[in-house]
Amino acid sequence: xxxxxxxxxxxxxxxxxxxxxxxxxxxxxxxxxxxxxxxxxxxxxxxxxxxxxxxxxxxxxxxxxxxxxxx
Amino acid sequence: xxxxxxxxxxxxxxxxxxxxxxxxxxxxxxxxxxxxxxxxxxxxxxxxxxxxxxxxxxxxxxxxxxxxxxxxxxxxxxxxxxxxxxxxxxxxxxxxxxxxxxxxxxxxxxxxxxxxxxxxxxxxxxxxxxxxxxxxxxxxxxxxxxxxxxxxxxxxxxxxxxxxxxxxxxxxxxxxxxxxxxxxxxxxxxxxxxxxxxxxxxxxxxxxxxxxxxxxxxxxxxxxxxxxxxxxxxxxxxxxxxxxxxxxxxxxxxxxxxxxxx
Numbered sequence: 552x553x554x555x556x557x558x559x560x561x562x563x564x565x566x567x568x569x570x571x572x573x574x575x576x577x578x579x580x581x582x583x584x585x586x587x588x589x590x591x592x593x594x595x596x597x598x599x600x601x602x603x604x605x606x607x608x609x610x611x612x613x614x615x616x617x618x619x620x621x622x
Numbered sequence: 623x624x625x626x627x628x629x630x631x632x633x634x635x636x637x638x639x640x641x642x643x644x645x646x647x648x649x650x651x652x653x654x655x656x657x658x659x660x661x662x663x664x665x666x667x668x669x670x671x672x673x674x675x676x677x678x679x680x681x682x683x684x685x686x687x688x689x690x691x692x693x694x695x696x697x698x699x700x701x702x703x704x705x706x707x708x709x710x711x712x713x714x715x716x717x718x719x720x721x722x723x724x725x726x727x728x729x730x731x732x733x734x735x736x737x738x739x740x741x742x743x744x745x746x747x748x749x750x751x752x753x754x755x756x757x758x759x760x761x762x763x764x765x766x767x768x769x770x771x772x773x774x775x776x777x778x779x780x781x782x783x784x785x786x787x788x789x790x791x792x793x794x795x796x797x798x799x800x801x802x803x804x805x806x807x808x809x810x811x812x813x814x815x816x817x818x819x820x821x822x823x824x825x826x827x828x829x830x831x832x833x834x835x836x837x838x839x840x841x842x843x844x845x846x847x848x849x850x851x852x853x854x855x856x857x858x859x860x861x862x863x864x865x866x867x868x869x870x871x872x873x874x875x876x877x878x879x880x881x882x883x884x
Contacts, residue, residue: 560675581678587685588676589718594706596713614675616714618685620654621672621700622647622785622812622834 554609636755636776640667643854647834664847705745723755750774762796764803779811788815801827817853824857
């Protein structure tokens with residue numbers, strides 16, 4: 552674990568220049584998710600309304616999930 | 623046992639009022655294009671979804687299809703093996719979908735996929751305290767079902783046989799005992815292979831059936847969806863009609879007196 556990286560869905564990525572959650576999520580392949588997703592940082596859900604205010608620190612782990620087919 | 627059922631057959635589970643007696647899982651469907659026809663054929667009261675990592679959310683996907691069909695979405699915690707994971711998954715589901723109910727799955731291992739009773743009960747207690755309507759996937763143990771009801775679960779979902787096995791209701795006695803032991807709705811979950819399995823569950827007193835693999839992995843999922851819809855309705859009617867007791871000897875249905883002397 553390196554100070555300048557965070558884990559995004561299991562992959563190591565560099566911390567963005569202005570390290571907030573919303574900046575990290577805007578860098579996803581599909582851009583900033585519009586709806587139907589939820590985000591957790593280090594095991595705690597971060598509500599959509601707090602994405603812009605949630606600073607990211609090196610070593611943190613971010614999970615982004617959505618609904619998929621399942622039983 | 624039937625306090626949650628209204629005269630028209632609708633039933634209440636927590637804060638949700640549901641219509642039909644079939645819940646549908648979408649896992650294993652060969653392609654999403656089948657889903658609209660399947661929903662029309664099976665008329666599910668709700669459809670379950672799982673939560674998985676994503677890097678992009680496309681329009682026209684699963685959620686859009688379910689929303690436009692007007693089917694309630696029931697998130698599950700499939701894949702979780704600890705109470706901690708299941709609780710976090712339920713919270714993520716609430717955030718992603720805006721739902722307050724959750725099908726709670728905490729399995730002991732990936733081979734049997736059997737519920738882990740200890741972790742399940744702990745997760746159920748915590749989620750109820752957080753305001754969730756909890757529907758736990760559980761064993762066919764009546765005592766555990768009662769424990770889950772006692773901590774505030776709004777339904778219990780016992781397995782008929784292992785997930786995806788298609789072995790039907792392996793222990794009808796246990797299911798019937800469980801139904802008699804709780805007041806909340808009992809939804810048979812897991813093991814349904816074909817229509818007669820679903821009908822039997824309702825005949826045993828279950829309020830509803832959840833089927834996933836039985837439909838999605840059938841040679842013709844849409845046709846099987848229609849079959850299960852008819853089966854749960856037949857089972858519900860039969861349960862209400864009251865079956866005759868099983869006997870070890872024959873009992874003629876034609877009059878035994880007045881026969882001609884031939």
